[in-house]
Amino acid sequence: MLYTILAGLILAFAAPLLYRLLGRFISVPMVVLPAVLFAYFCTFISPVVAGQLVMQEYSWIPSLGINLQFMLDGLGLFFALLITSFGVLVMAYAGAYLKGDSHLGRFYLYLTLFMTAMLGVVLSSNILCLLVFWELTSISSYLLISYKHKYEVSRASALQALLITNGGGLCLMAGLILLGIAGDSFSFIELLQQRPDLLNHSFYLPIVLLIMLGAFTKSAQFPFHVWLPNAMAAPTPVSAYLHSATMVKAGVYLLARFSPMLGGTEVWNYTIMAVGATTAVVGAFLALQQLDLKAILAYTTISALGSLVTLIGIGSTFALEAMLVFLLAHALYKGALFMIAGTVDHATGTRDTTKLHLLGKRMPLLSAAAVLSALSMAGMIPFFGFLGKELLYEGAFEAPRFAVPLTAAIVFSGIAFVAVAVRLGYGIFFRKSANEATHIAHKPETFLWLPPLLLGIAGLVFGILPNITVAPILSAAAGAVAGSEVHLHLALWHGFNPILMLTILTIILGIVFYAFTNIFTTWPVHLERLYKIGPGELYYTLKNSLSIGSKGFIESVQSGSLRYYVAVIIMTFIVLVVGAIWQEELYRVVTPDTFIAALSDIELNEYILILLMVPATIFVCLTNSRLIAITTMSLVGYAIALSYIFFGAPDLAATQFLVETLTAVLFVLVLHKLPPFVPLVKYKTNAFYLSLSVLFGATMAYVLVMVRQFPLDSELKAYFGATSWLEAKGRNIVNVILVDYRAFDTMGEITVLAIAVIGIFSLLKLYPEKGDQL
Amino acid sequence: MKTIIISAALRLFFPLFIFFSFYILIRGHNHPGGGFIGGLILVIPFIFHVLIHGADETHDKLFLKRVYSLRRNEQESDMNYYLRNIGYRLRGLVPWYSRPDADKVLVKQFVIEPLHIIPVGLSLSLLAGLIPLFSGEAFLTGLWAKAQLPLIGKVGTTLLFDIGVYLLVAAVVLKITLVMSKE
Numbered sequence: 007m008l009y010t011i012l013a014g015l016i017l018a019f020a021a022p023l024l025y026r027l028l029g030r031f032i033s034v035p036m037v038v039l040p041a042v043l044f045a046y047f048c049t050f051i052s053p054v055v056a057g058q059l060v061m062q063e064y065s066w067i068p069s070l071g072i073n074l075q076f077m078l079d080g081l082g083l084f085f086a087l088l089i090t091s092f093g094v095l096v097m098a099y100a101g102a103y104l105k106g107d108s109h110l111g112r113f114y115l116y117l118t119l120f121m122t123a124m125l126g127v128v129l130s131s132n133i134l135c136l137l138v139f140w141e142l143t144s145i146s147s148y149l150l151i152s153y154k155h156k157y158e159v160s161r162a163s164a165l166q167a168l169l170i171t172n173g174g175g176l177c178l179m180a181g182l183i184l185l186g187i188a189g190d191s192f193s194f195i196e197l198l199q200q201r202p203d204l205l206n207h208s209f210y211l212p213i214v215l216l217i218m219l220g221a222f223t224k225s226a227q228f229p230f231h232v233w234l235p236n237a238m239a240a241p242t243p244v245s246a247y248l249h250s251a252t253m254v255k256a257g258v259y260l261l262a263r264f265s266p267m268l269g270g271t272e273v274w275n276y277t278i279m280a281v282g283a284t285t286a287v288v289g290a291f292l293a294l295q296q297l298d299l300k301a302i303l304a305y306t307t308i309s310a311l312g313s314l315v316t317l318i319g320i321g322s323t324f325a326l327e328a329m330l331v332f333l334l335a336h337a338l339y340k341g342a343l344f345m346i347a348g349t350v351d352h353a354t355g356t357r358d359t360t361k362l363h364l365l366g367k368r369m370p371l372l373s374a375a376a377v378l379s380a381l382s383m384a385g386m387i388p389f390f391g392f393l394g395k396e397l398l399y400e401g402a403f404e405a406p407r408f409a410v411p412l413t414a415a416i417v418f419s420g421i422a423f424v425a426v427a428v429r430l431g432y433g434i435f436f437r438k439s440a441n442e443a444t445h446i447a448h449k450p451e452t453f454l455w456l457p458p459l460l461l462g463i464a465g466l467v468f469g470i471l472p473n474i475t476v477a478p479i480l481s482a483a484a485g486a487v488a489g490s491e492v493h494l495h496l497a498l499w500h501g502f503n504p505i506l507m508l509t510i511l512t513i514i515l516g517i518v519f520y521a522f523t524n525i526f527t528t529w530p531v532h533l534e535r536l537y538k539i540g541p542g543e544l545y546y547t548l549k550n551s552l553s554i555g556s557k558g559f560i561e562s563v564q565s566g567s568l569r570y571y572v573a574v575i576i577m578t579f580i581v582l583v584v585g586a587i588w589q590e591e592l593y594r595v596v597t598p599d600t601f602i603a604a605l606s607d608i609e610l611n612e613y614i615l616i617l618l619m620v621p622a623t624i625f626v627c628l629t630n631s632r633l634i635a636i637t638t639m640s641l642v643g644y645a646i647a648l649s650y651i652f653f654g655a656p657d658l659a660a661t662q663f664l665v666e667t668l669t670a671v672l673f674v675l676v677l678h679k680l681p682p683f684v685p686l687v688k689y690k691t692n693a694f695y696l697s698l699s700v701l702f703g704a705t706m707a708y709v710l711v712m713v714r715q716f717p718l719d720s721e722l723k724a725y726f727g728a729t730s731w732l733e734a735k736g737r738n739i740v741n742v743i744l745v746d747y748r749a750f751d752t753m754g755e756i757t758v759l760a761i762a763v764i765g766i767f768s769l770l771k772l773y774p775e776k777g778d779q780l
Numbered sequence: 781m782k783t784i785i786i787s788a789a790l791r792l793f794f795p796l797f798i799f800f801s802f803y804i805l806i807r808g809h810n811h812p813g814g815g816f817i818g819g820l821i822l823v824i825p826f827i828f829h830v831l832i833h834g835a836d837e838t839h840d841k842l843f844l845k846r847v848y849s850l851r852r853n854e855q856e857s858d859m860n861y862y863l864r865n866i867g868y869r870l871r872g873l874v875p876w877y878s879r880p881d882a883d884k885v886l887v888k889q890f891v892i893e894p895l896h897i898i899p900v901g902l903s904l905s906l907l908a909g910l911i912p913l914f915s916g917e918a919f920l921t922g923l924w925a926k927a928q929l930p931l932i933g934k935v936g937t938t939l940l941f942d943i944g945v946y947l948l949v950a951a952v953v954l955k956i957t958l959v960m961s962k963e
Contacts, residue, residue, distance in 0.1 A: 065918045656812035664820040668953060671827055675961045735924055735934055736809035744814060745938040745945070749920045752941075753905055756948050760898045763952045767895065770959050 007062050007076035007129050010043055014122030018115050025111025033101025036114050040093030040121060047078075047086045054083045055478045057491070061131070061195075071192045077131030080482025084330065085128035085252075085259055087479070092251045092341055093121045095457035099345055100243035102453035103352060113153060117247070120146035124252050128259060131194040133182045140178065140220075140260075143253050144171040150248060151240040163236035166545060170233045174223025178260075181216025184209045198267050205271060214268055217260065218277060225257025227315060228285040229541035231308045238300040242348025245300060250307045250340040255333060258311065261318045262329070266489035269321055278319030279408065283415040285312030290422030294519065294526040299347040299357040299430070303340065306383075306426050309419045310336045313398055316412060320405045327484040327494055328397035334476060335382065335394030335465070342379040342461035343430060346372060349454040350434070353446050359434055364443035366435035372455040373435040378462030380431020382469070384424045384516065385509060388498050390469040390476075392509075395420060399505045417508055424516020429523060472496035573695065576702050583705055587712070595715040596708065604711050611652060618645045627696075632683055633674075640670045657740040782832055790828050791876055797825040805946050806932055806939075815942035819949030827957050835961040843892045848884040894955040901948030908941035 017039050025032045050060060060078035067073070078086070100117065104110050123146055126139030145168070152164035182192075188207045189197040197204070204210060221227075226234035237249050248254070261278065268274060289309030296302040310332075317329035349372055350365065351357045366373040382391030399420070402412040468476050473496055481494035500506065519526070530537070537543070565571075587593055608616075622641045629635050643666035650659035726739050726747065736742040744752050801822035808814030829838045850868050852861055868884075912921040924936035932939075 064913065064916060066913070068918050657814065657817065660812060660817050661820070664817060668820065668823075668827070671831070672957060672960055675830075675957065734922055734938070735936065736938075738808060738810050738812060738814070740812075741808045741814040741942075742938075744816070745809075745941045746922045749909070749922075749938070749941055752945065753909065753920070756902060756905060756945055759952050760902055760948060763895075763898060763955050766956055767959055 007060075007078065008064055008074060010046065011122055011126050011129075013039065013043075014118055014125065018118035018122060021114040021118060022111035025114070030101070030105060030110075032111060032114060033097060036101070036118060037094055037097045039118065040090045040097060043125070044087065044090035044094060047083060047090060050078055050083055051087075051479060054078060054080055055482045057482075057485075066135075071132075071186070072134045073132050073193075074130075074135055075132040075193055076129045077194065078129065079486040080479065080484070081259070081262060081486040082128045084334075084479055084483035085255075086125055088334070088337060089121060089124050089128065089252050092247055092337070095341070095345075095460065096243050096247040098453045099246070099348075099457045100241070102451050103243055103348055104241060109153070113150075113241070116146050116149045116153070117244070120150065120248060120253070124256065127256055132192050133186065133194060133197070134192050136194075137175070137179055137182055140224075140256065141172065141175050143248075143256060144168060144175055144224075147171070147237070147248050147253055150244040151237050153241055153244070154239070157239070160239040163233070163239040167233040167237045169549070170223050170230055170545070174220045174230070177216045177223075178220025181213050181220065184213045184216065188213065194263075194267075201267055204268065210268075210271075211273065214271075214274055215277075217264060217268070218281075221257035221260040222281060222315075223257070224260070225254050225311045225315065226285075226308050227257070227281050227312065228288050228308075229544075231285060231289065232540075232542040232545055234308055235301055235304040238298075238304050242300070242344060242351065245304070246341045246344035246348065250303065250344050251337040254307065254311055255314070255337070258314045258318065258329075258333065261315065262326070262487045265318060265321065265326075265487060269318075275319050275321050279316055279405075279412065280319075282312045282315030282317075282319050283412055285309070286316060286419040287312070287415045290419040293426055294422050294523075295529045297359050297527055299350065299359060299362075299434075300344070302359070302426055302429070303344055303347060306423060307336075307340055309422065310340070313416055313419055316416065317398065317401050320401060320412070322401070322404070322406065323484070323488045323490070323492060324397075324404060325401035326487045327480070327492060328394075328401035330480050330483050330487070331494075331496070332394035332398045334468075334480065335391045338461050338465045338468070339379040339382040339391055342375060342458035342465075343383065345454075345458040345461075346376045346379065346430075349450045349458070352454060353448060353450050354444050355447055356444075359429060362434040362444050363439050363441050364436070365446070368443075368446055369435075369450060369455070371459060372450055375455060375459035375462045376435055377431045378466060379458065380427040382462070382465040383430075384427035384513065385420065386513075388466070388469045390465045390472070392498065393469060393472060393496055395509065395512075396500065396505055399508050403505060403508075413508075417512055420509075420512040421515045421519055424513055425519035425523070428517060428520040433520075433523075469498070472498075569695065573698060576698060580702060580705050583709060587709075592712055596712050600711055600715060604714060612649070615645050615649055615652075618642075630683055630685070632677055632680065636670055636673045636677070640666050643669070655740070657738070786828070787832050790825060790832060794825045794829075798822060801946075801950075805942060808942060809934075809938070815945030816949055818942075819946040820953065822946070822950040823953045823957070826954055830957055830961050835958050839958065843894070845890040845892065846886055847888040847890075849887050851885055894951045894958065897951035898948055898955070901944045901946070901951060903944070904947065905941050905944030908937040908944065911937050911940075 017035065021032065021036065024035060028034070053060065062076045064074040097114070097117065100113065101110075104113060107113065120143060123139045123142035127136055127143060130136035130139060148164050148168040151167055152160050154160045185197065185204070186192045188209045189200045189204055191197055191200075204213075207213075223230045234249060234254065238245055240249070265274070286309050289305050289307070289312055293302055293305030293309060296305060314329050314333055314336075317325045317332070347357060349369075350362065353369065354362065354365070356362065378389075382389035385392045385395035398416060399413065402416045403409055405412050477494050477496050480496075481492045484494060485492040619642050622638045622645070626635050626638045626642075629638070643662065647659045647662035647666065650656075650662060726743065730739045730742045731737055734742045734746045736746070801818045801824075804813040804821055805815055805818030806813075808818065826838065826842065829842060833841070848868075849865050850861070909920040912923050913919060915923065917923065920941075922936055922938045924934055927935075929935055
């Protein structure tokens, strides 16, 4: 499974290059990859359905318990199949939708990167590994939303999505780390076995709340739902893929994944139920008021996500089965409807439902796809949406507690779905109206109507023949969530029961709501004052106050004076060291005798160093010439290098010599550009800094004398000495530490160096002319 | 600061510095040295060059690679022309030999940007960390080849890591020097 991820990453980063090579045929390799992955995952269906758990493990940072552990159980396989099959359709659709776009290669990079990250999320069984992929989906979503980066709306929406989902991601990280500490493992399987301990652990509440925050932000639950409608600024293939079928379901996946480990408690069930039901109602309520095709779909997606989350909150085996069936049904029809909205937009140039009329006859295949998807969305027999909705109602109806409010919330959302489905499947395509039929600029090409049509047909086929198509994998998935074996039997006809009555009621009320569409769409004007205090406005208030606050904070802390910074660092250091000495009563070790003993240890060659350094230091402070100051400072540096040689550290000494020389040379290079030296600082300030330096020196000397009183024994030194030649095959321990034992540190250091030079470069090169390009 | 003595000496010492820095890099695993020190030594001749000739000339002479060919004589056979060109190119490798400028044509021009060497070095080090992942070891585990190379000795991923450090350090210092010495 590592190779599926690697293949995705490699192809993603090769996409811009491929676009240059293949031109518009770039969609071919991009479609082939998810197709191959889909086939690959299909080979796992029979073992997984038989109850087998496929595991793979690669060590990554074993000392921290972070390993690339992959696991394929029912839930993971279900999602992997969903992601790859939608990947095929969306990649093909995107090629036609963005035909001729000069950045298509980049678009495929982001989209494939997202697909890979999403696969990583559903396959990981190490929770930190999961987190890495989780964040990667947020980032690729950010890049995709801001794809049309020339528009300010796109950039602002992308930033909003990033801030909200990554804010949740940070919470999730904290939650997962706490979980790892509580369970003493980062492996999902091991944590799962510790469920009783975890439930009684004192970290349980923070863990659950933090993980929920991560899931709720990702799955656009109230009040974090605001980013999803704005994310519709992305090109439509992105909306179809990320913001309806897969990424927003990552939150649902996360809750489902953790529910056998952490679920079943009151906090878990009631919080999730409450948030989910609220979201379902709010999303449905807002969806009715929209005019824009994609906005309508976005709000119904929020509502559907709310229903899914509610079902996880109910937590019974039946509710979890219902959740998975509804999830699949929703992905099928919503993905298709998004693509249809995109095609309509592409063909007519507008997404405003008041301007779209009578498209049906001129785009017959597209309208067929729209009708199929809309019927599935409305929950008509014999579509898969009907099964999804039936189970959804039943799950809520049979909830152990709060069945009535939950059912009411979900039925309300169902009514809104019917109203919206009629608007999308009938309103813009067939409804006779006084207005003229909308002008179609160009007819949609094959790949603009084929993917949604395929999804629509899949909805019909799955609905008629559920048990031989999707039921086995759904049962395996439900089994993984419920933690026990599940045999799902789906049937269209359950007889005349209350659920069927509710469905009929929903359809009737939905058609009534549809008739009053014109009234609903005027509501945003009336409710303006309510929306002013809603989460959308709250986000902007928070964001603005954050930037104002941080600006004030930076202005008060960052004075821009190097001397001030050094002084602050030194003062903090002195306070900490003196405090530690005081608290540990270490001053008892140091007596006047120890000072005398320390002084008597100094040898002759060391006196020479002192004779070099001390006068040079004093001279640096007194001179008015920069050139002299620099050369004298180099003298001090060379003396330090010499002392390294005396104490047997040739590597360090060589580096010190070189760096000292280079510093002097670099100084000389810029010296003639500086204005003549004028002592501007007052006498008093100088005195303050002088006394601070003396105090610092005295503290260091005192600490050194004190350290001498303790025996210096280091296990590491012996370990390095013993293993350097035998295991790391090097005699120079310093170098072996740098490139082998502590190579990760070195890696960090050279990265910092690289970043520093970019900083220096941009400061020196770009400052004079603002807006200069790198 | 254009003095003929340093300028002539630099011509001789330039390859020496480069070889010496590489020697320091290679011996680092067993004796004092390594990528960091080697990288610093590598930039010394370049810095001298900047000090003597100025940043612009350094850029033109050392980082701008122009490929020239000789002008083709009338009625010259292909063979003769290619042979003359090969001789001409070979003479270009001799540092103190200056070629006549009159009868040559610019064929191609490459620019080596120190800023671009930084990511190269970083990726080499990263690669050294990624290679062990394929054999199931942890990130940055040192792996060693069985065979030994002449002069270099044992070859392992740590050497690759050190080469990355070497290139990066040299490029960083070089870039800072070039930026600072420009007007």
